[in-house]
Amino acid sequence: MKAMYVRVVLLCLAALFLGACGGSSGGGDKATLAKLRDETQRDAAIEELVAAGAASGPTLTKALEDPAIRQAASDALIRIGAPIAPYVIRARDHKDVQVKIAATTVLTALTTQDEAAKESAEATAFSWVSMNGPFGGSVMCVNEDSDGCLLAGLANAGVACSRDNGGTWTTAETGLSEYTVWSIASLNDVLYAATNGHGVFKSTDCGDNWEHSSKGLGNSFVHAVQPVGAVMYAGTRGGVYRSVTGGKNWDLSSDGLDDDEVRCLGSARGVLYAGTSGGDVYRLSPGRTAWGKVGPDLAEGAILSMQLLGDWVYAGSEDGQVFRSTNGGGTWKALPDGLGGEAITSLAEIGSAIFAGTNGGGVRRLMPDDTWATLDEGLLNPTVTAMHVSGNNILSGTDGGGIFFAAARDAEE
Structure with a gap:
């Protein structure tokens, strides 16, 4: 009887212990x-x-x-x-x-x-390294030609070129040395530069010399140039123009644009997209002559930047928002905040990773859960004005601090 009593007590204590x-x-x-x-x-x-x-x-x-x-x-x-x-x-x-x-x-x-x-x-762990220039002003855009020559469009200083991966930089000798260059694009070994108030210029020698190439261009304030196939497009304060003659002549191509102040252009799979000052996104499909509005009243501020991955379209706004469409602009989703309300001056893509350059908040990376991670190690100037992917590197142009680069593999690991 006593043994049974002891066993019962022990079982009760064990139960109490497990519960606690x-x-x-x-x-x-x-x-x-x-x-x-x-x-x-x-x-x-x-x-x-x-x-x-x-x-x-x-x-x-x-x-x-x-x-x-x-x-x-x-x-x-x-x-x-x-x-x-x-x-x-x-x-x-x-x-x-x-x-x-x-x-x-x-x-x-x-x-x-x-x-x-x-x-x-x-x-x-993503880390930035200075490319030793170009210094002295804002880097408004970064691109490269088919020979790997790096080009930087500058504020009030034309175009700077580097033939040694950013080790040294030279500025254009003739043509647009005192102009602000918003955008640079390459088509058939010819470079095109969009300027603020002076139309379009083109170069055939890696940007050393430029010639004015704006015949037919109805507005000289050009924010973007973008090739689609064999056609070069220019986004201006007065709509979109196209050239099928290598920039010799330009024709207005703005049918369907309710807002004709175009701030950025982007293309993928033959489709051209335009972001406007009114916060709208328009699309021009292959074989069409009229634009369709696919992002009406998307943002309160202007659409300043775009990045395309097939049918996936990312649009960055002046009021610090990034929007994403997974069906070519059919529907849009505003990505969660986390960009500090800074203007999204540029967007870039490596593999499936999206990066946003901001006006004062450095560079952010979009994570798999749609949050933003700050990538500021080594980035001495947080005012990022342009981004570009070159080979294994992602380049960030800044306001007065030159260009910084980081290895793309750091983003993919």
Whole structure:
């Protein structure tokens, strides 16, 4: 009789110990479960469980069995993160199929959470190095010709060229040495430069010499030049113009544009996109002569930059927003904040990674969970005015600090 009494006492003590330590995977804390079922106490109970971390495992996995609080328990498990995984793995083998589904969903979220954390850690290791110029003014655009000659469009200083990957820079000898160059594009070994108030210039010698090439261009304030096939387009304050004669003549191509102050152009798969000062995006499809508005009233400020990956279109605005369309502009999503409200002066892409250059907030990278990571190590000037991908490097032009580069592999690791 005495032996039986001792065994009962020991069993009771063991039960109390397991309950206090959270050792039972199926019991949970009845009082806490009751609070979770009470809508007036649920939020407070969840905060307590999250604060307790892994010790809340038994209670929260038990809560998955109750349809009324299953979603709340799932959210709490995800918030706690990896330490809770062993309990959820056991819950995945539950006899109730709904509990299995809930546990599997939580585990999937934890895996995604872990991958995002790794991506974020890798992003913060991204490091910039100065390219030794060009100094003295804002770098308004960066590009390169077919021979790998780097070109930088400058504010009130024309074009600077480098034939040694940014080691040394020279400025254009003739043509546009005192003009602001907003955009540079290459087509058939000819360079085109868009200037602020002086039309379009072109060069055939890596930007050493430039000649005026604006016949037929109805507006001399040109913000962007963009080739599509064998045609060169120019976005101006007075609409879009096109040249099929290598810049010798330009024709107006603005049918369908309600807002004719074009701030940027981009193309992919033969489709041309235009961002305007009114915050709209327009599309010109192959074989069409009229533009269609695909991003009406997208932003409060002007669309300053675009980046295209097939049918995926990214648009950066003057008021610090980035918008994404996954169907060629059919529908748009405003990506979450995290850019500090700074103007998105430029966008670039490496592989599937998107980078945003901002006016004062440096460079940000879009992470898999649609948040933004700051990439400012080594970037001595946070006012980024232009971006370009060259070989294995991503280049960022700044306001007075020259150009910085970082190895593209750092972004892909």
